[in-house]
Amino acid sequence: MKHKKINEVKTIFNRISCSYDFLNSLLSLGLHKYWKNQLVNLLNPINGENWADLCCGTGDLSFLIFKKVWPNGSVTGIDSAKEILNIAKERSKLFGNKFICWEMQDIFEIDENLKIYDGICMSYGLRNLFNVEEGLKKVFNLLSDRGRAGFLDFNHSKCNSLADIFQKIYLRFVVVPVSKIFNLSKEYSYIEKSIKNFPDGNKLMLIARGVGFKKVEYRTIFFNQMGILILQK
Ligand SMILES: C[S@@+](CC[C@H](N)C(=O)[O-])C[C@H]1O[C@@H](n2cnc3c(N)ncnc32)[C@H](O)[C@@H]1O
16 A cells, blocks of 8 residues: 555656646646745744755755755755656756755655754645655654754645635646646546545644644645644654
């Protein structure tokens, strides 16, 4: 089950890698950049800190964190899908940024004895992991004492709430048809299923506390469509 999901997710992101940034910007009308900025502002990375962007994809958060921790800190972007990570590397070259370290790795295989971060961020990654609790445990173990972490993802709204109905209409009648033009409708149909299986904010906070995080906060943004989870050890 675990390996099936890991391979399924890797295949999806390798396949959509070329259109990923374009479709993200188109389908969110560019708002995903704003939401990512919001997450980074809440986390407040500071110069000299060492950060990891897990499930970094094409590296949006890594570039934002870089601006805050540079020149004395570090940023590592980690993703298991080769093709999407290659785009992050290409963007780095384009921006003349030799500073961010890109690693192709499954986050569950990161050696916790070798890597300790002051902060960890993740956007639209947690929902794609085979197990959210295992993902949060991994993040907990990779953080230094009092380290902090932040996650941006779709919010799992209450069934049949206005936000839930809007989300389903948007996914079914905008996201899937638009992705169909790019021959990626199967891959983008996966989003609705993944949100259904993703814990809601209260459950996420409960899981995070169970894992050991002392400070736990969840807030929704953009009319309850997205959620930001902020954690501290
Ligand atoms: C929806 S994309 C998000 C990319 C980027 N963070 C963003 O916000 O645009 C999810 C990413 O998680 C990566 N991913 C999923 N499971 C992973 C795992 N176990 N280890 C590392 N990366 C993983 C996928 O390859 C994909 O690039």
